[in-house]
Amino acid sequence: MKAKKLIHNANRPKVSVIIPVMNERKTIRRVMARAAKIHPQVEIIVVANGSTDGTARIARAAGARVLVYPKPLGHDVGRSIGAKAAKGDILLFLDGDIPIASADLIPFIKAVEDGVDVALNRYAGPVHRTQVHSVILAKHALNIAMGRSDLRGVSMTTVPHALSRSALRTIGADILSVPPCAQVRAVANGLKVEAVHHVNVGSTNPRKRKRVNGKDPLEFLILGDHAEAIHKLLTMKGPRANRIDKIRRREWLV
Template sequence: MLKSRAGKQAWRRRSPAGAVRKAQPPGSVAVAPVVSVVIPVVNERRTIAQVIRQAFAVHRNTEVIVVANGTTDGSGKIAESLGARVLYYPEPLGHDVGRSIGAKEAKGSIVLFTDGDIVISFKDMVPLVKAVENGVDIALNSYLGPVDKMSVHGVVLAKHALNIALSRPELKGASMTAIPHALSRKALEAIGHEHLAVPPKAQAVGICRGLDVRAVHYIDVGRTNRIRRRRQGGDPLEGLIVGDHLEALEWYVRATSERGKKPDLTRVREIVR
């Protein structure tokens, strides 16, 4: 799945274009969904049908929102044929921006995020939904990434460092950067859908605003990412995602104090000012 800084910046500069939706049958009565599953898609014809079927199975009252951005392989039409609500954008926006757009359109009291290129069983996503039903505001995948190496990936380090800076070290590397994760309607309103375009920043906003953020269930999404990195000869997104974490830290410092609510201990800075 493409993730694009340019896509993020373009989306921030303008309101998203109108969306194309699958029409309701004549005379049907719309029922407000409990769960909205948001799936950004760029040319995922091979997997999108399986992803959507699993998404619809997470709750008996579910809507599936597919954000088809820059898609040219018919993924959107497949999604429509399976009952998903499809939002079309001609350019690739990046999957974080896609989540932000989908969240804005979501009607459910719970919003679950996953990706169109990774098939995750509904049995692994249901615990996230149930956690939110039971009062958790942000239910995270407890996948931490590979931490048992001498040289740890920069994104893994960034996730751990951000949670420590946010005074939530028990979260370790659990992050809104990883899918799947679920938000309550309260969390979505407190964070703002626009902040979802930078997931670590959304996490910082949520924690800073007192939301109940927990790592609730382990889903190994690293296997697919490892295969993708091998094919691409490395991780082209590492710098971008680390930069997202730096943006999150900048927001947190501005929202709290110059040391992010951390004490100076024995330092007396005022003497040298």
């Protein structure tokens, strides 16, 4: 039986949905089906990198614009590639292994339509624990360093999130491959970065089921991304990120 297309109005899209995938044949059609309902004019861009299970074929049959790379591109690089190919005024970023209800995606589109430049998932991770995950701590630390403690653990690392076309022009597509650095650039350039809607992706994230010896295989990569982001912040804002040194008289030490 021929697969039914989900996307029909992608010629002049208002919204571009970008979905990097690697072997997500079990979920990609559900992810697309829900994304297809968020706006009358939507295009779905699937960046298939290193997939060998037919994910690209399924996505293409369902109407997605599929960009195929035989080898894995590395974590989040697909976001940059998809953003460069996007034609819409609003860019929504999803993961191919986490189907999210359309009703939980629409608020991100509405927020950008209402003037938000970077609309983030309000999910900040569980912090009321004896031992908080190091990635959650890194997200909180980065936001505090940027002077955005109100964001708590909210991050561009987390899907779903959306950007305006003007925000993409300001921060650039390449930096999206390191989401914490993209967040630093967005805040530093005075863009309106807001947590707009809560989607609990923590409980549905398949990475939790792919632990190796009890460890998250992406933990150190994401921590490295946040270290790079803090370095970028200090490079842009100075060694104290524009924070005062209070009463310290450091010149007396020389």
